[in-house]
Amino acid sequence: MSLYGTFxxxxxxxxxxxxxxxxxxxxxxxxxxxxxxxxxVSAADTGTATGIDAASVQVVTLISRADTGITAxxxxxxxxPVTLISRADTGTATGxxxxxxxAVTIAPAVVATAAVGLYPDTSVGPGITDLLISxxxxxxxxxxxxxxxxxxxxxxxxxxxxxxxxxxDAWAIGADPLDRLRxxxxxxxxxxxxxxxxxxxxxxxxxxxxxxxxxxRSWLELGEKLLxxxxxxxxxxxxxxxVAWAVRTVALEGNVVFExxxxxxxxxxxxxxxxGETLAGVVTGTASGSGQEWSDGTPKRMAAxxxxxxxxxxxxxxxxSRAVELxxxxxxxxxxxxxxxxxVENALYVTPSxxxxxxxxxxxxxxxxxxxxxxxxEGSRAYAGAVTRSTLRPIARSELARSVTRGQTARVDLVDxxxxxxxxxxxxxxxxxxxxxxxxxxxxxxxxxxxPASGILTISGTWT
Numbered sequence: 001m002s003l004y005g006t007f008x009x010x011x012x013x014x015x016x017x018x019x020x021x022x023x024x025x026x027x028x029x030x031x032x033x034x035x036x037x038x039x040x041v042s043a044a045d046t047g048t049a050t051g052i053d054a055a056s057v058q059v060v061t062l063i064s065r066a067d068t069g070i071t072a073x074x075x076x077x078x079x080x081p082v083t084l085i086s087r088a089d090t091g092t093a094t095g096x097x098x099x100x101x102x103a104v105t106i107a108p109a110v111v112a113t114a115a116v117g118l119y120p121d122t123s124v125g126p127g128i129t130d131l132l133i134s135x136x137x138x139x140x141x142x143x144x145x146x147x148x149x150x151x152x153x154x155x156x157x158x159x160x161x162x163x164x165x166x167x168x169d170a171w172a173i174g175a176d177p178l179d180r181l182r183x184x185x186x187x188x189x190x191x192x193x194x195x196x197x198x199x200x201x202x203x204x205x206x207x208x209x210x211x212x213x214x215x216x217r218s219w220l221e222l223g224e225k226l227l228x229x230x231x232x233x234x235x236x237x238x239x240x241x242x243v244a245w246a247v248r249t250v251a252l253e254g255n256v257v258f259e260x261x262x263x264x265x266x267x268x269x270x271x272x273x274x275x276g277e278t279l280a281g282v283v284t285g286t287a288s289g290s291g292q293e294w295s296d297g298t299p300k301r302m303a304a305x306x307x308x309x310x311x312x313x314x315x316x317x318x319x320x321s322r323a324v325e326l327x328x329x330x331x332x333x334x335x336x337x338x339x340x341x342x343x344v345e346n347a348l349y350v351t352p353s354x355x356x357x358x359x360x361x362x363x364x365x366x367x368x369x370x371x372x373x374x375x376x377x378e379g380s381r382a383y384a385g386a387v388t389r390s391t392l393r394p395i396a397r398s399e400l401a402r403s404v405t406r407g408q409t410a411r412v413d414l415v416d417x418x419x420x421x422x423x424x425x426x427x428x429x430x431x432x433x434x435x436x437x438x439x440x441x442x443x444x445x446x447x448x449x450x451x452p453a454s455g456i457l458t459i460s461g462t463w464t
Contacts, residue, residue: 128452131163132187133173133200142173147211151188151196152449153426155316156284156293159218161186161196164211170203178203178212186216192421193450193457194299195306219296219308222257223279226250236271239290240264240312246274246282247310258296260309267292267314268391283310289383291398293427299448300425317427321442324423324430326412331420332432333456335412337441337463343406345379346370350396352383363389365396370404379403405462410443414457421457432463 129149134141149163167178175181181203188196199222202215228249235245240263247258257279267290274282287294293316295301301309326332351362370377383395412432414420424430429444446461 128190130188131165132189134185135174136183136185136199138185144169144173146188148451148453149188150449150451152447153196153218153298154447155295155427156287157447158220159196159198159297161188161198161216162213164213167205167210167212170212175203178205181212181214186214188452189303190299190421190450190452192416192419194425195297195302196299196450197297197302197308219258219310220280220283222255222308223250223283226255226257226279227276228274228279228282229276236269238265238267239270239286239292240266242270242272243283243286243294243310243312246279250279257308258310259307260305261312262309263312264314268394270391289395291395295427298426315427317425317429317444319429320424321429321431324420324428326414326420326430326432328432328434328436331414331417332434333413333415335410335432335434337410337434337437337439338407340407341374341377343403344370344374345377345403345406346374346400347376347378348396348400348403349378349380350383350392351380352392361389361392363392365393365400367400367404402462405464408463409460410441410463411458411460412443414459415455416457 127145129146131144131146131149132141133144144165146163146165149161151159151161153159170176170178170181175184181200184200186198186200196218198216198218200214200216201221202213204213204215206212228246236242237245244261244263244265247261250257270286270290272282272286277285283294286292292312292314294313295311295316297309298311298316301311328335346367348365349362350365381396381399383392410432424445426445426448429442431440432443433440441463443459443463444461445459447459449458450456
C-alpha cells in the first residue's frame with residue numbers, strides 16, 4: 001500500500017504521564033498504510049511499546065491525495081522519521097498549532113552523487129584556472145590561484161602565458177620582493193587539451209588592486225641569452241643536425257635548455273657560419289632558412305612527457321582530417337575563414353644571401369595550379385647558409401607552398417563539446433564543417449590560444 005504524499009503537522013502530540021508533565025513523542029515513524037480517515041498509528045507501526053492512542057492526540061490534520069493534486073504518494077520506504085516539536089522546544093504556550101505549520105511534501109529520498117564532468121574536483125589540487133609554480137628545476141612546486149589566465153602555443157614559435165595573481169599569493173610562494181617571480185617556472189594543466197609550461201619573464205604589480213600581472217614564455221626563452229662561440233663553423237649536415245649540435249654545445253657549459261631532443265635529420269645538408277648567435281637565434285634562423293619546423297612543447301606532448309623537449313621535423317603534427325571533424329554550432333562557436341588575394345605569392349625568385357653567388361645562382365620556383373587560378377604573383381627570397389641550387393630548391397618549394405595559401409588563414413573558436421579538445425594537438429590537420437556556409441575545409445592548427453576561465457580554445461592556421 002502507499003502513503004499519500006503531503007500532510008500537515010497539527011498541534012504537537014502530547015501524552016499524560018500522571019503529573020510528571022507533558023511527554024513529547026520524539027520520533028514518529030510511519031508504517032505501510034493508507035491515509036483515508038482518522039487511522040491512528042499502532043505499536044507495530046511505530047516500534048514503541050504502546051503506540052499512540054486516541055486520547056493522547058490533540059489535533060492531527062491529514063491531507064488527502066485530492067488536496068495535494070498528486071496522483072500517488074511516496075511509499076513507506078522513502079519516508080524519513082519526523083521529529084515533533086513540544087511546547088518547551090518552541091517557547092509558546094501551546095506548542096505548534098495546525099494553522100502555523102506549512103504543508104510538507106513527502107518525496108522519495110534522493111541520493112546525492114558527485115558531479116561528473118570534464119574538469120577535476122577543484123576542492124583538492126589545482127583548479128581549472130590555477131597555476132603550478134616553482135623555482136627552476138621544479139624543486140618546490142606550489143599551487144597559486146590565477147585570475148583570467150590565457151596561454152598560447154605555436155608551431156615554430158614561442159608560446160606565451162599571462163595571468164593575474166594576488167600580491168599575497170606571490171609572497172606566499174617566496175616572491176618577496178615581487179621581482180623574484182621572474183625566472184620561476186610555471187605550468188598550467190587542462191584535463192583534455194593538455195599542458196603549458198615555461199619561464200616567468202615579467203611581473204607587473206598594480207598600483208591599486210593588489211594584483212600582479214605575470215607574463216611567461218615557453219622553454220626556448222631559456223636559450224635567448226645563451227651565446228654560441230663567437231666565430232664558429234659547425235660541421236655541415238641536415239638542418240636538424242645543426243640545431244642538435246647547437247643545443248649540445250650550450251649544454252657542455254652547464255646550460256641545459258632541453259632535456260630531450262626529438263630531431264629528424266632530414267633535408268639537404270647546410271654549412272652555416274655562426275657569428276656569436278644565441279641558441280634561440282640558431283633554432284629560429286635555421287627553421288626559417290630550411291623551411292623545416294620546430295616546437296618546444298605542444299599541449300599533448302607536454303602532458304605526456306612533462307619534460308623540456310625540442311622537436312624538429314620537416315612538418316610538426318599529423319593529418320587527422322579524416323578522423324577529426326569539428327562542426328559549427330556543436331564544437332565551433334565562432335570563427336572566420338578569410339579569402340584574401342593580397343598576401344598570395346605563387347612565383348618566387350630565389351637567391352642565396354651571400355652576394356658572391358646572388359647573380360649566378362638565382363632561379364624561379366612556380367606553382368602552376370595557383371597561377372592558373374589567380375594569375376602570376378611574384379616575390380623573391382634570399383636564404384643564408386645555402387649556396388647551391390640543389391640545396392636551395394627544396395627550401396624554396398617549402399616556402400612557396402606556404403605562400404600560395406597565405407590568403408587563407410582561419411581562426412576558429414571551440415568549446416570542449418564531446419571532449420573534442422582531446423582529439424588533436426597543435427600542428428595537426430583537422431576537418432572543420434560549416435553547414436550554414438556549405439563548406440568543409442581542412443585546417444592545419446599552426447597556433448592555439450586557451451582561456452580556461454571561459455572554456456574557449458581558439459585555433460588558427462591555413463585551410464584548404
